[in-house]
Structures are given as structure tokens and as C-alpha cells.
Amino acid sequence: QVQPVESGGGVVQVGGSLRLSCAASGRAFSGYAMGWFRQAPGKGKEREFVAAISRRGVSTSYADSVKGRFTISRDDDKNTVTLQMTSLKPEDTAVYYCAADFWGAGGSDLHDYEYWGQGTQVTVSS
Numbered sequence: 001q002v003q004p005v006e007s008g009g010g011v012v013q014v015g016g017s018l019r020l021s022c023a024a025s026g027r028a029f030s031g032y033a034m035g036w037f038r039q040a041p042g043k044g045k046e047r048e049f050v051a052a053i054s055r056r057g058v059s060t061s062y063a064d065s066v067k068g069r070f071t072i073s074r075d076d077d078k079n080t081v082t083l084q085m086t087s088l089k090p091e092d093t094a095v096y097y098c099a100a101d102f103w104g105a106g107g108s109d110l111h112d113y114e115y116w117g118q119g120t121q122v123t124v125s126s
Contacts, residue, residue: 002026002079002115004034004098009120012088018122020083022098024115029079030056033106035113036072036083038094038122047097047110051083054106061106065091088124095119 008020022034035052039045051062051072060072071084081098099113 002029002032002100004081004100004115004117006096006098006117006120009096009122011123011125014088014090014124014126016088016124017084017086018088020085020096020098020120020122022081022083022117024079024081024098024100026079030076032100032102032115033104034072034074034081035099035101035106035108035110036081037097037099037110037113038092039097039119040091040094049108049110050096052106052108053081055103059106061108063108085122088122090124090126093122093124095121 002024004024036050039047053060053072069087074081097119098117100115101113
């Protein structure tokens with residue numbers, strides 16, 4: 001079992017960059033695929049997939065809306081996952097969640113992820 005804890009959120013201007021980190025306490029971190037999801041403000045907004053990385057970082061996947069702008073990476077020695085975000089847009093404003101999927105492939109379905117962090121707010125101002 002792991003417990004993800006996100007950090008690095010904040011307020012940034014349009015076109016700026018931000019780096020989110022997720023530290024996962026617990027054992028066997030390398031056995032988890034890790035993902036980032038986000039939930040925009042407003043009633044009815046669902047949590048949506050942003051990026052994922054497979055166990056040992058063999059493969060990554062991204063939502064079309066962030067492809068080419070965001071990069072996910074992991075460091076199994078430090079039990080951390082990072083989301084580097086560049087060229088930020090107002091529509092990237094959301095609470096960003098880190099999630100862990102035990103022995104998963106790193107997919108986009110949030111229901112595959114068993115463990116979730118509390119989230120970190122990212123606000124992109126114009």
C-alpha cells in the first residue's frame with residue numbers, strides 16, 4: 001500500500017511552467033503504475049486523466065489536451081513522480097491528483113487506481 005502526497009501547485013501566468021511532485025510513502029513503489037488526474041472547478045466537472053507512467057517508467061501516456069506540453073517521470077529510488085507542465089493555459093486550472101495503480105499498466109481510467117492523494121491546486125491566470 002502507498003500513500004501519494006502531492007506538492008508544487010500554485011498560481012502561474014499563461015504560458016508559464018510549473019512542476020508538480022508526488023511523494024509516495026509505503027513499500028514496493030516500483031510495483032505501481034502512477035498517474036496524474038485533474039478536476040476543474042465548477043459543478044459537474046469530472047476528474048479527468050492527464051498523464052500516466054508505467055512501472056519502471058517503461059511507457060508513458062498523455063491526454064491529448066496536454067500532449068507536447070506536460071512530461072511525466074518517476075524516480076523509483078526516491079519514490080517520487082513528477083509532472084512538468086509548460087505552456088500553461090487557463091483551461092489547465094484545476095486540482096491535480098496523483099494516483100497509484102498496483103501492478104497496473106499506467107492507463108487513463110481513474111477506476112484502475114487504488115490510492116489517491118489529496119490534490120494540489122494549480123491556477124493559471126491570464
